[in-house]
Amino acid sequence: MENVDISRWPFQKVLIANRGEIALRVIRACRDLGLQSVAVYSDADRNALHVRMADEAYHIGPAVAAQSYLNIPKLIEVARRSGAQAVHPGYGFLAENANFVDACQEAGLIFIGPSAAAQRAMGEKTAARRAARAAGVPIVPGAMTDVADDQEIISKAEELGYPVLLKAAAGGGGKGIRLVRESRDLLPSFRTARSEAQSAFGDSRVYIEKAITPARHIEVQFIADTHGNVVHLGERECSIQRRHQKLIEESPSPIMDEALRARMTEVTLNLVRSIQYVNAGTAEFLVGPDRNFYFLEVNARIQVEHPVTEWCTSVDLVQEQMRVAAGLPLSFKQEDIVLRGAAIECRISAEDPSNRFLPATGTVLGLQEPSGPGVRVDSSLYAGLQVPLFYDPLLAKLIVWGRDREQAITRLRRALDEYTILGVRTTLPFVRWLVDHPRFASADFSTDFIAEEWEGRQKVADLRVQPASAASDGQNGSTPSQSEELSLEQLAAVVASLMAQEHQEREQARRQPAAQSAASTSRWRDIARRDGLRRM
Structure with a gap:
């Protein structure tokens, strides 16, 4: 990115409505641009690293997220008190909450992300399916069932053919999804899914979708500005998942060829243009064994796994988000995007793999993070940190880059061997097992990999x-x-x-x-x- 005179920007101070490693990521982007950063923190995060790193920090309430990080009036109040002119939501919490975007705009704040209209168009899954279909994007065969009686639900499932997926219409982040393999499980699963959807999202609508198995989960990163520029930055492979939660992501996808990439990125950009989307986002797809692909959803925010794209394209996505929000054009064009080498990201979470991945807490008594050629760690950890149970258990992301996938895996093994976190149970042992698995090395996996190789065979x-x-x-x-x-x-x-x-x-x-x-x-x-x- 060329040097930019931020004195001409409509904002010089950014409130970061988030915590943990993504808050630190945005703070560093602000510092690189010469912008001031404002952190917020709950009672549980008084000693968090993002509080120490920001230029200013403000307390916003109790540990419970609903009373702090999800408290829209409190966040707007802090923005006013601090003199921030813009808000970056990170991911999670309010990042895809259109009401938060509206509140920011009403308060005269610039929201660093897509508009409320784009979020509403993409945030509700059935609306996103309709928009994708209208833009010519292939979608997974499915049917809405929000007004269907039991017999109609059974008929639609039989028409699609088992296995089928039940999905909460307002869901996201892998929540509200149930796989049904046999007809006898359909109605009980459907009722449970409706109850779960109402509890998690305040919306009981559920739809049926044909389960594509075995499938690869591939997503396309894109960004658009207010000057009509819409650019994709290649794809990421996200098939290594546990119960619809991503564990490892990489770019480029090992199964990708130029023809498939061209088809997927073309329909992605068509969809982005059709809904007049501005800022960064990700289109997610399933790729079947026949190499046909199907649209899943658009994540209208920066993704957890954005660093692998940054490393392979040399584009700072968070800085570009701020540039777009300031009304500037993107600093690159489509022809400037060339994927170089291979990058892999591992999520390190405070979970106990030996006990059904239950969340863990404790004090970090010792910490040794890896470094060296081709290694990046996005982390919120330090020795002495008390890890709370109130939020997403993600502690850090280990990202490596190599000239090819083989070198990236070699560097990843070396980095994992260097990584030590004492005092808190983490997923590091599980990730070491996974990376050493021969199917991972050969890229012979699907979204069923963990179920087959860990949950199916490991006792x-x-x-x-x-x-x-x-x-x-x-x-x-x-x-x-x-x-x-x-x-x-x-x-x-x-x-x-x-x-x-x-x-x-x-x-x-x-x-x-x-x-x-x-x-x-x-x-x-x-x-x-x-x-x-x-x-x-």
Whole structure:
């Protein structure tokens, strides 16, 4: 991006209506542009890293998100108090809430994202399907059932053919989705889906969609400005998922060829133009075994996985979002976008893989983040941070780049070996298992991969951390009793010792014969046992 005189921009101060690593990402983009940043924080986030990093920070309420990060009047009030002229929503929370966009505009604030009209057009799934169909985008065969009686629901499912998916019309983020494989499960699942949709989104409408299996989940990143420029930045592979939640993303997709890319990006840009969309967004598709693709939805915001696109295109998407919001044209044209190399992102979350991925909490007692050529870590962690249970468990994103996918995977293994988080259970052991899996290396996977290779074959009961003492302190976030308290010097020595031991054990595991290392269950257990502070 060329140098820009921000003194001419309609905003010089940006309120970031979010937390965690995405808040830090936006703060850094502001700093690079010379803009001032305003952070907000709840009671649970008083000591969060984004609060320390921003130019200003304001308290917005209790830990419960509904009373803080989702409190639109409070956020508008803070924007006024701080003198911010623009708001960046990040992802999650209010990022795709059209009412929030309206509130910002009514308060005279610039919303750094798509318009309320575009969000309403794409945020409701059935409306998005209609818009996609009108723009000539292929959609998954399906039918609305919000007014259907039981017999009509059964008839529509039989017409589509099993398996089918039940989806909340107002859903998103992998929520409100149920797979039905047999007719006997249809009506009970449908009633449950309606109840879940009402509870999660305040909207009980559910529709039926043909389940495409096996399928790859491919998404196209795009951005548009107010000058008529609409550009795509290639695709991302997001098929490694657990219960519709993405775990690993990469760019470019290993299955992509120029013909398929041309078709998918063309229909994406047609859709974007048809709804007069402005700013960054992502169109999501399923690709079937016959290489036919079908539209799923548009995410009208910056995505968690945007760094892999940034690395392969050398475009700073967050800065471009701000540029577009300021009324400037994009700093590049379509012909300038050339995908270089391969990038892979792993999500590191505060979840316990040995216990059905239940959310974890605790204090980060020790932290060693990877670095070196081709490694990027977007993280909100620091030693001493108390990880709360109130929000999405995502702690950090590990992103690597290589000249090709093979080098990217090699760098990813090296980075994972360097990565240590003590005191809180995380998904790091699970990610190490996944990246070492031969099907991942060969790109032989679909959205069913985790169900087949982890949930279908790995017995979680057999993978539990063996010694009870291993989970008695740092693993579950508890602290030693009064009689067991350590001085800072002793604690530092313990953490340093554990880090050294962990590094040594990983080196030993890597040198095991191929036949032994293929037994990922034992290696998973070994690493999981080490992911926290043992009782000394």
